[in-house]
Amino acid sequence: MAIVTADNRGLRLAARYAVLILVAIIFVFPLLFMAMSSLKPSAQLLLDTKSLRAFLPVGDLSLQNYADAFDRAPIGVFVFNSVLVTGITVILCLLVCSLAAFAFVFVDWTGRTIVFSVLLATLIIPYETIFIPLLLMASQLPWIGAEGFQLGWLNSYRVQIVPFIADALSIFLFVQFFKDLPKELIEASRVEGASWWAIYRRVVMPLSGPVIATAAILKFLFMYNQYLWPLMVVQEEAIRPVMVGLGYFTDQLNVPWGEVMAYLTIITVPVLAFYLALQRVFIASVASTGVK
Amino acid sequence: MASKLTRSNRSGWIMAFPGVALMTLFIILPFFLAFAFSLTNQRLASPNAAEYVGFENYRDLLGLAVFTLEPERDDTGAVIRDDDGAIAYPRLRTFTRNNPDYPHLQGKREWFSWGAGENRMVVLAADVVFMKALVNTFTFVIFVAPIQAGLALCLALLINQKLRAINIFRTIYFMPVVVSIVVVSLLWQFIYSPGDGLLNNLLRGLTFGVFQGRDWLGDTGTALPSIMAMSIWQGVGFHMVIWLAGLQNISPTLYEAGSIEGASRWQTFRYITWPGLRNTAVLILIVITMQAFALFAQIDVMTNGGPLDSTQVLVFQAVERGYGRQDISGGSTISVILFVIVLTISLVQRWLTRER
Amino acid sequence: MRIHMLIAGTAILIASGAAGQTPLSLWYHGAGSANAEEALVNQLVEDFNASQSDYEVVLETFPQLAYNDAVGAAALAGELPDILDVDGPVMPNWAWAGYMQPLGVDEAKLDGFLPGPIGRWNGEIYSVGLWDAAVAMMARKSVLDANGIRIPTLDAPWTREEFDSALETLKASGDFEYPLDLGMAWQGEWYPYAFSPFLQSFGGDIVDRTSYQSAEGVLNGDAAIAFGEWWQGLFENGMVPGTSQDAADRETGFLEGKYALSWNGNWAALPVVEKFGDDALFLPAPDFGNGPVIGAASWQFGISATSEHPKGARRFIEFAIQPNYLTAFSDGTGLIPSTAGAAQDTENYRPGGALEVFYALSEGQAKLRPVTPGYIVQAKVFEKALADIANGADVPDTLDAAVDEINEDIANNQGYGH
DSSP: OOOOOHHHHHHHHHHHHHHHHHHHHHHHHHHHHHHHHTTSOHHHHHHHTTSGGGGSOOSSOOSHHHHHHHHHSOHHHHHHHHHHHHHHHHHHHHHHHHHHHHHHHTOBOTTHHHHHHHHHHGGGOOGGGGHHHHHHHHTTOEEEETTEEEEOOOSSSHHHHGGGSOOHHHHHHHHHHHHTSOHHHHHHHHHTTOOHHHIIIIIIHHHOHHHHHHHHHHHHHHHHTOOHHHHHHOOOGGGOOHHHHTHHHHSSSSOOHHHHHHHHHHHHHHHHHHHHHHHHHHHHHHHHHOOO | OOOTTTBOHHHHHHHHHHHHHHHIIIIIHHHHHHHHHTTBTOOSSOSSOOOBOTTHHHHHHHOEEEEEEOOOBOTTSOBOBOTTSOBOOOOTHHHHSSOTTOGGGTTOEEEEEEEETTEEEEEEESOHHHHHHHHHHHHHHHHHHHHHHHHHHHHHHHHTSOOTTHHHHHHHHHHHHHSOHHHHHHHHHHHTOTTTOHHHHHHHHHTTTOOOOOOTTTSTTTHHHHHHHHHHHHHHHHHHHHHHHHHHHSOHHHHHHHHHTTOOHHHHIIIIIHHHTHHHHHHHHHHHHHHHHTOOHHHHHHTTTOSTTTTOOHHHHHHIIIIITOOHHHHHHHHHHHHHHHHHHHHHHHHHTOOO | OHHHHHHHHHHHHHHHHOSSSEEEEEEESOTTOTTSHHHHHHHHHHHHHHHOSSEEEEEEEOOHHHHHHHHHHHHHTTOOOSEEEEEGGGHHHHHHTTSEEOOOOOGGGGTTBOSTTEEEETTEEEEEOSEEBOEEEEEEHHHHHHTTOOOOOSSSOOBHHHHHHHHHHHHHHOOOSEEEEOOTTSOTTHHHHHHHHHHHHHTOOSSOTTTSSOOTTTTSSHHHHHHHHHHHHHHHTTSSOOTTOOHHHHHHHHHHTSEEEEEEEGGGHHHHHHHHGGGEEEEOOOBOSSOOOEEOBOEEEEEETTOSOHHHHHHHHHHHTSHHHHHHHHHHHOOEESBHHHHHHSTTTSTTOTTHHHHHHHHHHEEOOOOSTTHHHHHHHHHHHHHHHHTTOOHHHHHHHHHHHHHHHHHHTGGGGO
16 A cells, blocks of 8 residues: 555545535535525525525525415325325335245245246336226225225225335345345254244344335335325325325416425425435444345 | 245245235236227227227337338429429428328328438338337436446445545435425426526536527427436435445455455456445346336426427326326327336346346 | 324314215315415305305315316216316316216306306306406507507407517517517416417417317418418517426516516416506407407316216305305406406406406407317317427428327217217
8 A cells, every 4th residue: 555644645535525515516406496495585586596596595584485385285284194105105015025025035935936027027117107097996996994895995095005015116126135145044044943934024124224224215205206196096185195285386377486495395304304314224234234 | 946945835925925916906907907908999088988999009109101202393304402402392291191192101290301312211100209209218218327327336436435424425415316306307497497597507607608508498409418417316316325235235354355465446346346236236227227217207397298309208108198188098008018118128138137 | 293183184074074964075176376266265165055054065175287187087986076166178078078967057147157157068058167367468558659569459459460560679679588478388278278369360270160070271271380380480580488488487577577578367467567557558369360369268167977966066056156256256366257247346357447458358359269078189289289389390290290189089089979
């Protein structure tokens, strides 16, 4: 290794940070624009988009847009619905998809290759393209709930949740991760007489922090950003999610941009919080497992 | 491979069952229904019963014809030229509209053409918009997949340094990912705004006024690249994180060994880092390709496929036809075609990246 | 917070299920509308529920752009409400598709209504609205005077030559970024609503209205091609901002003096009056050869085909079209009331009111968009053709393609029941 002087090292460190900060600016500026704009009256906001003032907290700042936005739409209800639907789906997805992936990778059973190939092929079906047949089906599905037996799932939380629990991408993520786990670990447990369920719960899942975090974040984003499907299947305002709620602001002839920015800022907060919470688990588990 | 230890039909099926059942019911079955629709004239709203039409919807989308357009000649047989010397051709519509001599051209439109001597060769398509959507989708994937994967790797290497406050940067780089693409598209409309929009002003400032300003989304040349740039900006953070997870999975002892043997930075990357990222690379390539093919929201919010179809893409067309124009069968047909295309590509990808 | 919301949710559930009244569901498109529209509908529903004891209307509002898709999805799934709110030009499609049933109200009650707010299909009335909307050429008297441009009237609108030369004059003045703003930023229904009247004034149309079976010759005939060339010229010559105009400029450009003229609806008129006062002008559409035309427009109430209580739904609709609600809607939203009688009592449309001229425009120039179930698709095709031509596409080829698509759609739908 070359010998580096202290000065040299300081300079290199500064250069590294300079690069990091430059890149950070590129990533953060539209979001800064969103947050700053949410504090400005619409007229000023639109004028500011013509200059760097768009990114600065300057001019007539207030929380008026937030107050107006809450007046215009039941934002609390929308956020609650989205968080609820998204949260339940993510949890069920992690369970169902990791189980399936476990079966595909570790357990040897008749038909697993063919079943896996078929499921994997569905990775490339965009949901937008199957929503109409899905809608027709969902309107005919039976359900047994608090009110007894009923036909049709529309206008409910379940119709926003159940169809999205299992998906090819989540299974695929788990499969890729499980493939890298040492097979000997599982075989050793089998030799010791552990049941498959016990191996899944005690051996594999504790090692799967990173993939759980990745799959959870991806699923969370997908669910939280759903628009077309809830639009088609949910009629009651009381169970509407955030992206449909965006229409309360943008479907106007004279769009109230200040309120739009406030709304966008509000609905971005839960996702950001979710990511920040998981990021720690994610990074920590990657570091701690030291798998391989 | 199959050892007695890992063989268990019952457990395997039980564990896979919830996922398999849900996906069969909510993805595979609807997809087969969509395929069935593509063989009918099913409408979104109609009192008429749907009828089986065979592969007519596919022909309506994929039909092509090549036609040689001969120049107009005067009475002496000389080619007529306009003032600039360009050859004058009869209008295509005289052949494609109600001309009994050219039944195979009926209703087709010019997709592209080129000069061949005095004649013009014209490729006509039954559905030019679909053809443009097909080309644009491929263009989008071909540019976005490698650029986004590459940039994501650079970013991952950048934030895989042991520096103070590196976690803050990790978070910032990831932030666009957590913002809905619809939200991002709304914000970037301001950035791409023509005239004195943000990007124009910024570039004008950086070039001391030399830059003239562009109509980023309103110009056929820049509309799709603008959407590509925004999509990469939005998605790159996610793939950065996957790369990062891959990077951190590489054993530190390998790097120690490399450093003892005096490997250069490039050698370290080439012989230790890159081989260690193999599985990650396959994953990222597949995920990015899928996401790129599913391009929809950006188009829906920002351009609606325009200007002049320069940002038409397949999923947008499928949705636009199925819902907007109430043509479920046409929309479903596009979905099926998209499925076949992507399936083919992923089979090729898997074959290319197979473990040898 | 969460618990609070859950309790609120439960309370709503209990409230809506209470009492011996038959519930009637009503869907409305104006969720989040700032112009008090939502509050007015709420008031209307409350008044109706209080006025009688047989029925209880339960209102559900939707964001406007999502509304038609939500209704389509609900119809597919057999989940339509009793009372539907429907955009006038869309109504024939819904009636034809079997979403709606004839209104069955006494026609005498609709005496004196403008044509725009009444929805007819196959000889029956299916829907009726509380208001109409009109589009005008917004201008400033001072600007026109300074440039020596004649101020047109309903009886003597601008001719094409006058209009074109007015644009040239305004452009040459150099005072404006563009002489005219057409509102290209507003995609969707705005295009057929605001621009197909130009085509009609040229002598063309979106579809042949004698049979509604073809667009051949009307959307790609000589008149339509002349319209297309003129349309393209507006953009090529820099007379109007193009399809990438941003929504902000559309909203404020005319007020800020970026544009000399603005083709805009009466819902945007009040800010203009506020800003320019007596200098504000709302001018009739130019006459391009076949008379001046503007679009008629209105959201209307109708009864769904699956409603089990059409009597109740009818009662609600008859309740809603009482003059005092027409007046209240107009005062609250700035829209044109459906009858001259109600207009008398409104703030803006009474004689001497700031927007009085719009009532005359609606009465004198308004023409319904094609009354056919195929309109939904035709509107989309027309929108795309106009956007493409504005962006430089070949005019006859683009119009031919539009005709083919419209005709193919009509054939695929077996003539749409005409």
